[in-house]
Amino acid sequence: MKYSYFPGCTLHTQTKNFNDSIKITSSLLDIELEELKDWQCCGAVYPLTADSTMGLVSPYRSLQKAYEEGTDLVTVCSACYNVLKRTNFAVSNDAQIRKKLSEYMDVDEYAGESKVLHLLEAMRENKGFEKIKEKTINPLKDLRVAPYYGCLLLRPSEELKFDNPENPTIFEEFINSMGAIAVDFPNRIECCGAYVSITSKRKVKGATESILKSAAKRNADIIITSCPLCYHNLAKEQEQLVQSDYLFKPIPILYFTQLLALAFGIEVGSCGFESNRIDARPILKSKNLISGGDAL
């Protein structure tokens, strides 16, 4: 199944390692990701200002491009997914916004025909989880993985329709299909602080802390996330937390495709573990999921 791939700004810079594992694992699940030609920032936040149409110009442009290529759009970051999908929803339901945008960009009217999917959804659509079960060579036996959804993936549910907003199950399926144990921790759908962590760390401190502690309390080995932004907040926060609370044992944060690459038996070098803020390899080694040699 062919999709046009919208990587989002960090995938080529800070979180480049995610990108490699995304490419490998999705091709194994015969999901063909062909990068959108000249994409640009997704708009980062779905505008809530009064005249919010101008905020939709850049996501509209990417959607319009994907539509011209005739394939649905896959993103790998919750924030991009949220903004693009809500723009698609607004354009297909509000004729005025559609007219304003198409006149401003003087392209012929795009009315939300093409679909916006997160990579996880694309997997689920192409019976990805059965394929994972088949293709898992290195099952992650008794690895306790805590799935972190965040909020932009789930809410507002009438527009995103990603999963049950209060009680999602897609990540649990993903983890079980790799043979790992899904840890059910209540804060998995709390907000990680998103951009607020950049402007005023103090406000957001409590949020990420409660998430990490909640996962730790249920002795999760690894936390996986589906969004570079959540990864950044959770990982960065752990560094401060370790200084201030010496009892706290850091939990490595991985992007879900990294874990998937490991399960598929891809050699560790190209899973990109080395550039994660907290090194996950010691724990993986202790669960002898990676062979001794290439641990360090």
Place this chain on the structure above:
Amino acid sequence: MDKLLRSNVSRLLKKLSEHAEIYAPTMEDGVCVLSKLVNNYDDWTLDYVRTTNSVKDIFFPQNEEIMRYKNANNDLNIEPPKPFKERVAFGVRPCDAAAMLLLDNVFLEGEFYDSYYKERREKGALITIACEKPDQYCFCTSFHSSPGATEGSDIVLYPADDYFLVVAVTDKGKKLIKANAEIFENATEKSGIVENYKSMKTPIGNNCSPGELNEKLKNEFDNPYWKKIARRCLGCGNCTFVCPTCHCFAVCDVARGCDGKRTRTWDSCKFQDFFLMAGDHNPRPTQVERTRQRFMHKLNYFKEKYDKYQCVGCGRCVEKCPVGVHIADVITHMKEEL
């Protein structure tokens, strides 16, 4: 004697249309109908034996407004219908023209005349074309008429290869030719074209001519023959409405809230309720009485009143009756039997 080239006919019609409505035979979905030409004047056709609706439509239309009334806050005012326009019927057959004379007897003779019919008749002109090829239904010769007869028409055109030989019968016809003299040319030779039209025979020929049938019919009131043919009759108004000589009509008011109009429409003696009277009494309850009445009127009562049979042998009822109850069958049978 004048001549009219076939190619000039459309020109003539166009010229006449300046001050008169033109009616001509046109082919509509395979049916030849005498209909009003609105602006395209070569829409007429000549390959027909007879038009389905006769020229009666023009002088005694199926549906005619007699008057209108308005009832505004309790006082009633009545408007006469709009004055009729001049009308010219082109392509009429001699039998239809003859039928108009019969209608004249009914509507114009005697002390009381029908003013609507009278006005239309005066403002109407008939340009008849003699029949080149009568078909198996025609029997005009049985009624002292012929494919080339001139009774009833204003002008008769006798078709000859590429032109018509023009014979003006009435002074209205003469005036009409004089008014459009430039279209007509004068014909030189007077060969036997007209005569052979007049003497042309129809397949049925004369064996439908009633002769003295009306005398005999006087005492045939309860002849079983009526019951025999009436049993076949479906009771539809087909034969009466296509017949050029039938003239029964019904008058009814059509109301629109407080205003309305009085209209006159054709009615047929074959309908179930034609003779229904107040108090639910119907002197002719079954089809036997009605069928007998139809033919007795045409062959007996009309003859006594106007000394003419009320049929011109156009053959429409013979062609159109689905079950073969028509005047030709009646005459031939009655002549044999009596």
Place this chain on the structure above:
Amino acid sequence: MSVEFKPNIICFACNWCSYTGADMAGTSRMKYPATIRIIRVPCSGRVNPTFVMKAYQKGADGVLIAGCHPGDCHYNSGNYFAKRRFLLATRFMTFLGIDEKRLRMEWISAAEGVKFARVMREFSETISKLGPNLRAREEA
């Protein structure tokens, strides 16, 4: 249209659901154009397709039949028969050349005052765009 064309729309409303729905629209002061005239009938099954044809002939520009939702009919099968009759009648009228947008059938229950007003506005809007219905209409 130089003079602003005011359509003349006839609505047959079934007494138990749609007529009460119309009342509900009234009590909640919903607005719809004054081009609609409502005729109360006991059931949508009472509406004879000949009435609809008569309406067009006498000068109506649009006809709307409102009945109960299938299954809710007070006489339990009236609207099913109405549906069958008008499934055929609409197709036949369109076959004769009358614009099918001029006849509409809607299921409106007693509680749906909002829907009643919305349907009336929509229908009046469509008919004004279509203009007067001159087909099968009586000469003055």
Place this chain on the structure above:
Amino acid sequence: MMNMTEKMLEQIRDLFEKKNIKLFIGFEKGFEKFSRIPAFAENYDEAKSMIIDEFETPLLAKYLIRELGEVGAGAVEKSERVGILTRGCDYLSIRRLVVDNIILRENLVIIGIPCNGLIDPKKANKLLGEEAQEITVDEKIVLAKGEIKSREINKEEILLDRCKKCIMSKVEESDILLEENMDDMEVSKDYSAVEEIEKLTTEERYEFWRRQFDRCIRCFACRDACTACNCRKCIFDITEPEMLEKTVATSEQFMFHFIRAFHVAGRCTACGECEKVCPVDIPLGLLNGKFKKDIELLFDVDEAGIPAEIEPLGEFKLDDPVEW
């Protein structure tokens, strides 16, 4: 075919002798060469003039209304029986009257005869260009001789319209069957004429029908020839309420044809008599054909022409299609 007539006459004679029937309805030669008109015989010698051949005949069922329905209360009680000559299409019309409780089946003696399509002499005349004097038929080829020309025509061309889309060529159930039907008329359902009109735009369709209806002279021949139209007093004859005014204006014509078509919707046996008897040849078959096509499509009735105990508009299914 001749022996068929003798067989019929033989049957009629013994029916009359056994006092089984009080009347027999068949066909006899009409005024023109090949026209066959209905014939009524109250005893054997009146029936001598009856014949059976392959030429077009009107449907006889309509007369049963008058012969049985009104006079002898034949709709209600057993009365003296009436014999009738029946082909497949006649049988459908008879079944129409029986289902409509106009006549009782017991009051009928149905004499079934085989049929593989009747010839329409008017079409032969038209193809010949003049009145055919002699028409001989063998199998699929017809030889028509006029005074001047003579032509061989294959039978399909001059078949009667209704025979082209014949619903029932064999008589389903008859009291006496003169001869078994040789081969069935393989005929498929053909609504191409109706689809032709459906393809036009709405304006064109209205123009088409306005032109047809303007020719209509309101003679009611279509109603009087139709067996589905078997009311005691037709709604068009009733003045209070006046569904149809006497004036013959375009809107009234639309009303007339709309009401009549709707009254026979789902009940018409596609016998084509209405089209045949219309003096101005209005394609009435299209109107009834449209209803028949829709009924078969929407209410999945496989052959709407065969009268059912309850007519399609007399019942409903919960999963009827919803268009709105």
Place this chain on the structure above:
Amino acid sequence: MKKIGVFVCWCGLNISSTVDVEKASEELKNYPGVFYADDYKYLCSDPGQELIKKTIVDNKLEGIVVAACSPNMHESTFRAAAEAAGLNPYRVEITNIREQASWVHSNKEDATAKAIQLIKSTVEKVKKSEDLFPQQIPLTKKVLVIGGGISGMTVALEVAEAGYPVILVEKEPQIGGNMAKLSETFPTLDCASCILTPKTAEVGRHSNITLMTNSEVIESTGYFGNFTVKVKRKPTFVDWKKCIGCMLCQEKCPKKTNSDFEHGMGKRKAISVAFPQAIPYRPIISEKECIYFKTGKCKICVKVCPVDCIEFEQEEKIIEENIGAIVVASGYDLLPKEELGEYGQGKYADVIDGMQFERIASASGPTEGVIKRPSDGKIPKSIVFIQCAGSRDNQKGRPYCSKICCMYTAKHAMLYKHQVHDGEATIFYMDIRAGGKGYEEFVQRAIEDDHVLYLRGRVARVYEEDGRLVVLGVDTLSGEQVRIEADLVVLATAVIPSIGAKALGQTLKVGTDTYGFFNEAHPKLKPVESMTKGVFLAGCAQAPRDIPETVSQATGAAAKVITMFSKNHLVSDPQVAKVNEKICVGCLLCKPICPYKAIEPEIVEVRVGCRAEKRQVATINKGLCQGCGACSVACRSGAMNLSGFSNEQILEELKSLCL
């Protein structure tokens, strides 16, 4: 031409604000057929009625048109007035120029023009009207009550007391409904079974009441006064006549299973009776659980039964009853907690709903009245109650307030505090709705005497941590986010119509609203009647309500039934179909259309012209016909007509509207 009187009503400002009433009555004065036209401030008032009566008598009018509000409102009033003045009531017609003209149009000129045209069309309709006389139809004086809860029982008892036979159908094996499951009831805290069991006992032994438990209504035909209802009696596999209620079978039965009555809080045997005071006190075998049905072995109950009344091969029976009136009292259920994702979606055992708490607190319940945690049976030190769980929540599709949760939650907290004095009871609420008599005082008592902590705010999430439940909420009064660790969380889930109510509505042809509650005929004026005549509503089947309201509504419904049965026969609406036998050909195309099977063929002697003829015509059973008119459309010749809405009337109305 009839002498018709036209009265145009001002209706105060309601009509006159957008319809020029004077202009209308002026214009109608000289409309052909109108003899008298006038307008009046309030026609429905007594002076208004007097004006109409006087005008009829003085001018001997033959028809009346009243242009005012909807016929559903005052048609009967004006027809009664005309009848009093000696004019046949069916000569009076109403033009609706309020709900369908003045209230829905703003442009005065358009509205007036439309009103005038509507009045003219009604005048045309009245011209074609005829005198109609109501029919008298026989009536079966027996009522069917569906639902054996407190509302069903109250109706049954009231009607039975009035001397009419009652059939009480209940889908559970015993009567008592939801009230039997309650512990104490607010606001008096008297124990539910103490006030209920006298009623159930009385119903059990009342001679006029036939009890049909474990049964449901599957079909209902006919019309008000003459319903024919089919009741399916599901098999109980025990012969209740022979059984003496010793309950040995229940004791000895080896198979334990979840008890529906206990809402999952307690167990019961495969053969059992729901609770000790159940009426009828007879056991029932659950086909799904009983070992015999699964494997064919066991049969211990047969061995121990002294009177040998176990019948494994018992079949379901269909019973047909002739009924005069039906009362729907199908009660309510609670929204299953599985539908609330934010409170654990039913995963956590210690998150329970209101009814489950009732069972724990009930003396006859699984814990004999001691409030314990379902998971480990310990006494909870702190309980959090969450109000409006699923109610007043548009996203969940239930914007309505369930009305009783505020009160029963306060009661729960109070019961808990009475048992565990040092326990912590916290209630998260939005607004406390305690509007009944003594309700507010009850809540104040819970706050002041029993120190129940009321926190105004919604709960965002409930999750389990280290064996305890963490409740994340907010206290909007202090603006603080709140985190409470509780041993037990009780959700006051939304009140929804009982399962099967929508299907019952379809069977009885009574409409339900979008949430499944039954539609009443008029929210304010006819709360206990449904839209279908002869079918009444009582209790939570119509909308969530507490016990006092349910009982009063049930008594109202009973009163309606008793008034209906007080007359020996019913007066039927004369607007029914009629056949013109001169025209009818007897083709009976109308017969299959009639939903009430009111059309039958008949042989008549009819005079046509000078002959008498025997013919078959269609005839109408005036009693069965309800006047829907669907048959008149099927009749081709117009012989079948509907008086009141005849072809002539509708055509005249149509023509004048199209001018």
